[in-house]
Amino acid sequence: MMALSKAWKLTRRPVGMPAIRDFTLVEEPVPPCQAGDVIVQAECLSIDPYMRFKAGILPLGSTMDGGQVARVIESKNPQWPVGSYMVTQAGWRLTTHLSSERLQTTDFWQKSLQLPDMRGLPMSLGLGTLGMTGNTAYFGLTEILRPVAGETVLVSGAAGAVGSVVVQIAKIKGCKVIGFAGSDDKVEWLREIGADHAFNYKVVKVGEALKQAAPAKVNCYFDNVGGKFTASVMPYMAFGGRVAVCGAISGYNKQEEEEEGAMTGCFKDSDVIWNRLRIEGFMFFEFEDRWMEGLEQLRDWILEGKLKYKEYVVNGFEKMPDTFIGVLKGSNRGKAIVMP
The missing domain is CATH 3.90.180.10 (Medium-chain alcohol dehydrogenases, catalytic domain)
Known part of the structure; x- marks a missing residue:
C-alpha cells in the first residue's frame, strides 16, 4: 500500500x-x-x-x-x-x-x-539563524553594505528573523545601530540584542526619529520593508551611503498593478544622485559557494554568546x-x- x-x-x-x-x-x-x-x-x-x-x-x-x-x-x-x-x-x-x-x-x-x-x-x-535567514543577514551586511566600525547602520523590519541578525552582526562589527519595528515589545527585543536606538515606526515619525538618532546621517541601510518607510529614510542617508534591498514586506499584499515606467518607487532621484548612494538588491543564493562559511561563523557567534536568537x-x-x-x-x- x-x-x-x-x-x-x-x-x-x-x-x-x-x-x-x-x-x-x-x-x-x-x-x-x-x-x-x-x-x-x-x-x-x-x-x-x-x-x-x-x-x-x-x-x-x-x-x-x-x-x-x-x-x-x-x-x-x-x-x-x-x-x-x-x-x-x-x-x-x-x-x-x-x-x-x-x-x-x-x-x-x-x-x-x-x-x-x-x-x-x-x-x-x-x-x-543557521540557514537561509542567517546567511541573508550575514552576506547582505558584510558583502553588500560592508560597514566599517563607527558607521551608522539602519535596519528596517529589525525585529524580524533577518533584521534581528543584521542588528547583532552590525554591533559585532563595531557599528552604531538603529532599528525600527512595529510594536513596543519588538522594540524592547531590539534593545535586548544591542540596538543603540530602537523605534516603533507606528508611533514615531521616521524622519524625526532619525534626526535624533543619526545626527550625522545613516551610512548603511538594510532594507526589509520598502515603500513609504524607505522613502522616509532616503533624505537621511549620508554622502556615499549604501542600501541593501533585501525585502519589501510593505508591498507584499498590494493588489494594484504598477504601470510600466510609473514613478512609484521609494528612491528619490535627487537623494541618490547628490549623495552618491549605492543601492543594491541581492538574493541569498548569490553566496552559494560560501554557504557553510557563513553558517559556521553565525554558529560560532551564538556559541560565544555574541548572537542571540x-x-x-x-x-x-x-x-x-x-x-x-x-x-x-x-x-x-x-x-x-x-x-x-
Whole structure:
C-alpha cells in the first residue's frame, strides 16, 4: 500500500491579506523510493514573508512553497543515509519523495542542503539563524553594505528573523545601530540584542526619529520593508551611503498593478544622485559557494554568546496557514517555525 502524506495546497489566489480559505489540506500518495531517491519526514517547517509573493505566482493546486528541516526515513542514495537530516525546499508537506534528479539539481533554490555541525543547538535554527535567514543577514551586511566600525547602520523590519541578525552582526562589527519595528515589545527585543536606538515606526515619525538618532546621517541601510518607510529614510542617508534591498514586506499584499515606467518607487532621484548612494538588491543564493562559511561563523557567534536568537514556535501542521497569516500581520517575535 502506497504511503500518504498531508500537504497544504494553494487553491485560491489571495486577495490582499491571505485568508484560511485560500489553502486546502489534502492527503496525497508518496511515490516509491527508487535508485538514488530518498523519502524524508518534516521535523520543522519554516514560515516566511516571501511566501506571500509565491502565493501570487504559484499555479493553483500547487503545494505551498517553503523550507523545512527533514529527516531521511527511506534511502537508496548513499549520500543521504536513513537518519540523516537536510534542509530542503519541500514545501508545506509532511512526507516528501526526493528523486535522484532533484537531489543533484544545480538550482540552489531546489537543492537539499546539509546542516552545519549544530554542536548541540536546535535543528530548527537550520531554517533561521543557521540557514537561509542567517546567511541573508550575514552576506547582505558584510558583502553588500560592508560597514566599517563607527558607521551608522539602519535596519528596517529589525525585529524580524533577518533584521534581528543584521542588528547583532552590525554591533559585532563595531557599528552604531538603529532599528525600527512595529510594536513596543519588538522594540524592547531590539534593545535586548544591542540596538543603540530602537523605534516603533507606528508611533514615531521616521524622519524625526532619525534626526535624533543619526545626527550625522545613516551610512548603511538594510532594507526589509520598502515603500513609504524607505522613502522616509532616503533624505537621511549620508554622502556615499549604501542600501541593501533585501525585502519589501510593505508591498507584499498590494493588489494594484504598477504601470510600466510609473514613478512609484521609494528612491528619490535627487537623494541618490547628490549623495552618491549605492543601492543594491541581492538574493541569498548569490553566496552559494560560501554557504557553510557563513553558517559556521553565525554558529560560532551564538556559541560565544555574541548572537542571540528567538524562535516563534507553533505546534501543529494544521496551523500552517494561520501562522503564515500571523507572520504577515507581524504577530511573530523571532523566526516563525511550525513543529508538525
